[in-house]
Amino acid sequence: MRTLLRASSILAFFAVSSLLAATAACRERPADGAVRGSVAEPSPSYRGLMAQQVPRRFRRSADFEPAPPAAETREGLVEPEGTHAFYWTRAEYTDNGRGWGRYGGRERRGSWTTDYPKADYQFLVGLKRLLRIDAYDGINPVSLADPDLRRYPMIYAVEVGHMDLTREEIHGLRDYLNAGGFLICDDFWGTREWDQFERNIRAVLPGRPIVELPLDHPLFSTYYQIDSIIQVPNEGNARAITLGYPGAHTYERDGYVPHVRGILDDHGRLMVVINWNTDLGDAWEWAEDPLYPLVYSTYAWKLAVNMIVYGMSH
Amino acid sequence: MHRLFELLFKYRPIVFEQGHFALGAPGALRAWLLGAGVVGAVAVATYTLARGKTRPVDRAVMAGLRLALLGVLVFCLLQPVLVISSVVPQQNFVGIVIDDSKSMELPDADGRPRSAFVQDALGSEQSKLIEDLSERFTLRFFRFSSSSSRIDGPSDLAYDGTHTHIGAALDAARQELSGVPLSGLILISDGADNATTPLTRDLVPLQAAGVPVFTVGVGDESVSPDIEMGRVELPRSILEGSELLVDVVVTQTGMGRRSVPLIVESDDRILAQEQVELGPDGQPVVARVPFQLDKAGPTRIRFRIPVQEGERVEQNNAREAQLQVLGEREKILYMEGEPRHELKFIRRAVEDDQNIQLVVLQRTAPGKFLRLDVDSASELVGGFPRTREELYRYRALVLGSIEASFFSHDQLQMMADFVSQRGGGLLMLGGRHAFAEGGWIGTPVEEVLPVVMEPPQDGPDEFLAEIRVAPTPAGLANAAVQLGAPPGEVAARWDSLPAVTTVNPISELRPGATELLKGTGEALAADQVVLAHQRYGRGKALALTVQDDWLWQMIPPVEDQSHETFWRQLMRWLVDGVPNEVRAAVAQEQVEQGEPTRVTAQVSDSAFIDVNDATVTARITTPSGMVEDTALTWVVQRDGEYGLDFTPSEEGEYRIDVAAERDGHVLGNDEIHLRAAPSDEEYFGAGRRTQLLERIADETGGRFYTPTTVSTLPDDISVTGAGVTLTEERDLWDMPALFLLMFMLMAAEWGYRRSKGLA
Known part of the structure; x- marks a missing residue:
C-alpha cells in the first residue's frame, strides 16, 4: 500500500510538473510570431493600412524584443507614420546553429541577427547623409518565408555562411528574386561557409551561375567610383590592427581574399550581390569606434550606397 | 395631295410659291365695288338688327355667314391674279445631271436596278418626261461620280464610278451652262454622296447664281436584308x-x-x-x-x-x-528626383521593348545625377535639358517624384511648350514631390496636366491612402490599360492586382480631360483619379497619381505580366502620334486612278517653330517604280504648311518621301503612302438619302421628286423664274375652291335657318 502511495505521489508529481511546464511553455510562446521553419503568417498590423506604412515589429519570439528606435539610437525622434521609398530590410532565415547571432551581447538568436540592430541604425544614419533618399529610420526584419517580403524589393542577409533554409524560405526567396527582388549578402568567410551558402543559394536559384563581378561592372560606379575591393575586417581584427598587435590581420579562417560576386538574371541584371570574405556590417556597426579604422567604414558605406542605388534602378 | 391642291386651287403649289398675288380690277371698279360692299354690309347689318322671333345669336350667325359670302363675292369681282414668271419655250436650257456611280446598279426590292428609272424616263425621246422637257427647254446631259463630264444622253452612262460627289457635279454643270439662260438643273441620284468636302461649299454658287436644283431620288431608302x-x-x-x-x-x-x-x-x-x-x-x-x-x-x-x-x-x-x-526606337526622358523602386520597375517593364528607349536622369544627391541608357557620354551631362533643342530630342517626358522648384522657370515653361508646341507626351507620376505636394501649382506645367491640384492642407506627409484601382468606362476602351486581358476580362484583371498607395489626393479632372483609371479606398473622401489624360496643344499629358505601382509586379505570381504590359502600353501611348519636324500627310489615303488629291507637309525647325522659307520636295515613287521629284509650295495662309496637288496616273501603291531643308541644312523628312485603287465606298450607306436630296432642292429653290411624282417636274421647272422668262398673270377668281366656299356658306346659312325654324 505504501509502495502504491509512493508510486501514486511520484506519478502525481510528474503530472503536475508536466502541466506547469506546459503552461509555462505556452506563456513563453510568441503571441504573434513565426515558429522557426514554418511559414510565417502576415503580421496583424498589416491587416490595417499596409505593411510599409507601419513596418512590422520584431517578432521572432516573445522574450526577444529590441528596444524601440527612440531609446536605442535616435533619442527623441518621433518617426512619422507613412510610406517611405526605402526600408532597410534585414532577412530573417533559418541557420545551421553554428553562427554568431546575438543581440546586445545577450543570448544567441540566430545568425541573421549578427550586428543587429546597431549596424542597421548606424547604416541608415550614414546612408541618409550620403544619399538623397526617403528611407525609414527604423529596423525592419522580415522572414524569407513571409509573403510580406515581396513588399520590400531590397533585402540584406548577414552571416549567410550558416544558412540552412527551409523549403518555405527557399520558395519565398526564389519567387522574391524572380519577381524583381534584390538580395545583398555579407559577412561570411572561408571555404566552408562559402560551401554552405552556395548549397543554399543554388537551391534557391538552380542553374544560375555565380560570377565574379569585375571592377568595371556598373555596381562599382553607380554612385561612388570604387577601384579596388577591400577586405573589411570584423571589429576585433580591426582593433588589433589599429593597436598594432603583432600578427593582426583582416581575414578570418581561410578567407584571405575578399570577393564581390553576383548572380544575374536573364537580362544580365544583378539579382544577388555576394560580399564574401568581408564584413561590411561590422564597419557600419563600429564606425563610431575610434579604434575601428575609418578606411573600412568609408569603403563599406561606399559599396553599400552603390548597391542600393544600383538595386533601386536596375 | 398635290393633285387635290391643284383641283381646288387650279394650280400646283409651286406656282403659288414662285408667283406673287395681285388684284386685276381697275382702280374705279375697285372703289365702286368697295362702296357696294359697304352698302351691302350696312344693309345686312340693318337686317340682322330687325326684331322678330329670332334670338340675337341667330341673327349674328346668319349675318356673319351672309357677310362672308358677300366678301368672297367681292374678292372674285376684284379679279385676283397670280403674277408669275414662266419660261419662254425653247429659249432656256436645263441640265440633267445623272449619277453614274456603282450604287446606281444596286437592285431595289423589286429586283430592278436604280438605273432602270434613268433608262425608262430619259432613255428614249418618246418618253413622257423627255417629251415634256424638250417642249420647253433645250436639254444638256451630264454624268458624274468622283468627277463629272458632259454626255450626249443616258446611253453614255456606264454606272461604274466608285465615288459620288454631288456638290462638285452640280457646280461643274452650273459652270458649263453659265453662258446660256439656265432654268435649272435636274439631279438624278440615290443621294449616296461620299465626298469629303462639305456640300454647302458647292451649293453656295448655285444659290448665288439663282439656279434651282430639282432632285429626283431613286432607289429604296433602306437596303434590306x-x-x-x-x-x-x-x-x-x-x-x-x-x-x-x-x-x-x-x-x-x-x-x-x-x-x-x-x-x-x-x-x-x-x-x-x-x-x-x-x-x-x-x-x-x-x-x-x-x-x-x-x-x-x-x-x-x-x-x-x-x-x-x-x-x-x-x-x-x-x-x-x-x-x-x-520600327523606330522612341526616346523618352524619365526625370526622377530621388532613388525609388518605381524607377527600377518601370525600367524593367520596358527594357525588352525594342521600340522604347527610356533615358533616365535620376537625382541621387543634391547636384549629383545618375544617367542611364544615354546614347553618348555627353547626353544630359549637365542635368535636365536647358534648351528647347535639347529637350525636344525626346518624344516624351516622365516626371517622377521631383519638386517644381528643382527646375528654373525657363525649364518649366519649356516643359509646357514641349507638350503644346513640340507635340510631345508628358507623364507625371505620383510621389511625395509630385503634383501639389511637389509645388507644381502655379507653374506653367499646372495647366498642362489633366488633373486639378488642390494645395496640400497639412503638409506633404500627412495624406496617405491605400487604394484599389479599377478602369473607368473610358479606360475599358483605351488600349493603354487593357493589361493584355481579353476584352471582357479587363476589369477582373485589374481587380486581381494588389492595392497601391498615393500621397497625392486628386479627385478632380480638368475640363476636357478623360479619366482612365480610378481608385477607391477607405481613407479617401472622394474617388482618386489614378490615370487621366488630356490633349494640350499638339501633344498630350497624362497623370498617374499612385506612387508604388511596382507592387503590381512584386506581389502577384511571378509569371503575371500585368505590370510589364501596363507600362509598355502606357509608354507607347505616350509617344504615339508625337510629330517630327516634318509631318507629311495626304488628303485621302486611297483615291482612284486619275482622281486628284493633295499632299501637304508641316515643316518646323528643331525647336518646332514653323518654317516658311524651307525647300520642300516630294519624291514620288509610282507603283511601277518610276521616281519623280516635285516641289511643295508654301501655303501662305498657314505658317509652316506646304502643299502639292497630285493625281495618280496608275493603280497601285505610291510612296511619297517628303524632305525639307533650309540654307542647306536638312530640317527633316517623312514618308507617306497613297493607294490608287477602285473604291467600294459606293456600297456603304447605299440606301437612298432622301434628306440630302430634299436639302439640295430646298436650299436652291427647287423641289424633290421620286420616280412616281416626277411627271410634274417639267411644269414646275417652267415657273421657277430662272432663265429667259415672261411675266404672266394667271386668274384666280375662277378657282374651284372659291365657288366651293360660296356654296358652303350659302348651304350653311340655309341649314342654320332650317334648324332654327326660320325657313
Missing part, C-alpha cells in the same frame, strides 16, 4: 508591337439579331477574330477588337464580316484602312 460595317478609324502610325484596340461599328437591317464573326487580317494573315452580336434593325453595335502589329512598314488592315446568306449588298461587309507601323 443587309449587314454593313461602319467606317474604321486607325491612327496614322503606331509603334511596332503596340496593341491596337479598334472600335468597329456594325449595323444590320432585315437580317435578324444573330452572332457573326468579325475578322481582322493583314496580308492574308488573320490578326484577330471576334464574335459580334448584331443589334436590332438599323441600330449599330460597336465591336471592340484588340490586335497587335509586329511588322514595321506601311500596313493595310482589312476588317470583314463573312457574307451572310441573302444579303443584298456584299461589298459593304468589309473595310480597309492603312497605317504606318514604325
Whole structure:
C-alpha cells in the first residue's frame, strides 16, 4: 500500500510538473510570431493600412524584443507614420546553429541577427547623409518565408555562411528574386561557409551561375567610383590592427581574399550581390569606434550606397 | 395631295410659291365695288338688327355667314391674279445631271436596278418626261461620280464610278451652262454622296447664281436584308508591337439579331477574330477588337464580316484602312528626383521593348545625377535639358517624384511648350514631390496636366491612402490599360492586382480631360483619379497619381505580366502620334486612278517653330517604280504648311518621301503612302438619302421628286423664274375652291335657318 502511495505521489508529481511546464511553455510562446521553419503568417498590423506604412515589429519570439528606435539610437525622434521609398530590410532565415547571432551581447538568436540592430541604425544614419533618399529610420526584419517580403524589393542577409533554409524560405526567396527582388549578402568567410551558402543559394536559384563581378561592372560606379575591393575586417581584427598587435590581420579562417560576386538574371541584371570574405556590417556597426579604422567604414558605406542605388534602378 | 391642291386651287403649289398675288380690277371698279360692299354690309347689318322671333345669336350667325359670302363675292369681282414668271419655250436650257456611280446598279426590292428609272424616263425621246422637257427647254446631259463630264444622253452612262460627289457635279454643270439662260438643273441620284468636302461649299454658287436644283431620288431608302460595317478609324502610325484596340461599328437591317464573326487580317494573315452580336434593325453595335502589329512598314488592315446568306449588298461587309507601323526606337526622358523602386520597375517593364528607349536622369544627391541608357557620354551631362533643342530630342517626358522648384522657370515653361508646341507626351507620376505636394501649382506645367491640384492642407506627409484601382468606362476602351486581358476580362484583371498607395489626393479632372483609371479606398473622401489624360496643344499629358505601382509586379505570381504590359502600353501611348519636324500627310489615303488629291507637309525647325522659307520636295515613287521629284509650295495662309496637288496616273501603291531643308541644312523628312485603287465606298450607306436630296432642292429653290411624282417636274421647272422668262398673270377668281366656299356658306346659312325654324 505504501509502495502504491509512493508510486501514486511520484506519478502525481510528474503530472503536475508536466502541466506547469506546459503552461509555462505556452506563456513563453510568441503571441504573434513565426515558429522557426514554418511559414510565417502576415503580421496583424498589416491587416490595417499596409505593411510599409507601419513596418512590422520584431517578432521572432516573445522574450526577444529590441528596444524601440527612440531609446536605442535616435533619442527623441518621433518617426512619422507613412510610406517611405526605402526600408532597410534585414532577412530573417533559418541557420545551421553554428553562427554568431546575438543581440546586445545577450543570448544567441540566430545568425541573421549578427550586428543587429546597431549596424542597421548606424547604416541608415550614414546612408541618409550620403544619399538623397526617403528611407525609414527604423529596423525592419522580415522572414524569407513571409509573403510580406515581396513588399520590400531590397533585402540584406548577414552571416549567410550558416544558412540552412527551409523549403518555405527557399520558395519565398526564389519567387522574391524572380519577381524583381534584390538580395545583398555579407559577412561570411572561408571555404566552408562559402560551401554552405552556395548549397543554399543554388537551391534557391538552380542553374544560375555565380560570377565574379569585375571592377568595371556598373555596381562599382553607380554612385561612388570604387577601384579596388577591400577586405573589411570584423571589429576585433580591426582593433588589433589599429593597436598594432603583432600578427593582426583582416581575414578570418581561410578567407584571405575578399570577393564581390553576383548572380544575374536573364537580362544580365544583378539579382544577388555576394560580399564574401568581408564584413561590411561590422564597419557600419563600429564606425563610431575610434579604434575601428575609418578606411573600412568609408569603403563599406561606399559599396553599400552603390548597391542600393544600383538595386533601386536596375 | 398635290393633285387635290391643284383641283381646288387650279394650280400646283409651286406656282403659288414662285408667283406673287395681285388684284386685276381697275382702280374705279375697285372703289365702286368697295362702296357696294359697304352698302351691302350696312344693309345686312340693318337686317340682322330687325326684331322678330329670332334670338340675337341667330341673327349674328346668319349675318356673319351672309357677310362672308358677300366678301368672297367681292374678292372674285376684284379679279385676283397670280403674277408669275414662266419660261419662254425653247429659249432656256436645263441640265440633267445623272449619277453614274456603282450604287446606281444596286437592285431595289423589286429586283430592278436604280438605273432602270434613268433608262425608262430619259432613255428614249418618246418618253413622257423627255417629251415634256424638250417642249420647253433645250436639254444638256451630264454624268458624274468622283468627277463629272458632259454626255450626249443616258446611253453614255456606264454606272461604274466608285465615288459620288454631288456638290462638285452640280457646280461643274452650273459652270458649263453659265453662258446660256439656265432654268435649272435636274439631279438624278440615290443621294449616296461620299465626298469629303462639305456640300454647302458647292451649293453656295448655285444659290448665288439663282439656279434651282430639282432632285429626283431613286432607289429604296433602306437596303434590306443587309449587314454593313461602319467606317474604321486607325491612327496614322503606331509603334511596332503596340496593341491596337479598334472600335468597329456594325449595323444590320432585315437580317435578324444573330452572332457573326468579325475578322481582322493583314496580308492574308488573320490578326484577330471576334464574335459580334448584331443589334436590332438599323441600330449599330460597336465591336471592340484588340490586335497587335509586329511588322514595321506601311500596313493595310482589312476588317470583314463573312457574307451572310441573302444579303443584298456584299461589298459593304468589309473595310480597309492603312497605317504606318514604325520600327523606330522612341526616346523618352524619365526625370526622377530621388532613388525609388518605381524607377527600377518601370525600367524593367520596358527594357525588352525594342521600340522604347527610356533615358533616365535620376537625382541621387543634391547636384549629383545618375544617367542611364544615354546614347553618348555627353547626353544630359549637365542635368535636365536647358534648351528647347535639347529637350525636344525626346518624344516624351516622365516626371517622377521631383519638386517644381528643382527646375528654373525657363525649364518649366519649356516643359509646357514641349507638350503644346513640340507635340510631345508628358507623364507625371505620383510621389511625395509630385503634383501639389511637389509645388507644381502655379507653374506653367499646372495647366498642362489633366488633373486639378488642390494645395496640400497639412503638409506633404500627412495624406496617405491605400487604394484599389479599377478602369473607368473610358479606360475599358483605351488600349493603354487593357493589361493584355481579353476584352471582357479587363476589369477582373485589374481587380486581381494588389492595392497601391498615393500621397497625392486628386479627385478632380480638368475640363476636357478623360479619366482612365480610378481608385477607391477607405481613407479617401472622394474617388482618386489614378490615370487621366488630356490633349494640350499638339501633344498630350497624362497623370498617374499612385506612387508604388511596382507592387503590381512584386506581389502577384511571378509569371503575371500585368505590370510589364501596363507600362509598355502606357509608354507607347505616350509617344504615339508625337510629330517630327516634318509631318507629311495626304488628303485621302486611297483615291482612284486619275482622281486628284493633295499632299501637304508641316515643316518646323528643331525647336518646332514653323518654317516658311524651307525647300520642300516630294519624291514620288509610282507603283511601277518610276521616281519623280516635285516641289511643295508654301501655303501662305498657314505658317509652316506646304502643299502639292497630285493625281495618280496608275493603280497601285505610291510612296511619297517628303524632305525639307533650309540654307542647306536638312530640317527633316517623312514618308507617306497613297493607294490608287477602285473604291467600294459606293456600297456603304447605299440606301437612298432622301434628306440630302430634299436639302439640295430646298436650299436652291427647287423641289424633290421620286420616280412616281416626277411627271410634274417639267411644269414646275417652267415657273421657277430662272432663265429667259415672261411675266404672266394667271386668274384666280375662277378657282374651284372659291365657288366651293360660296356654296358652303350659302348651304350653311340655309341649314342654320332650317334648324332654327326660320325657313
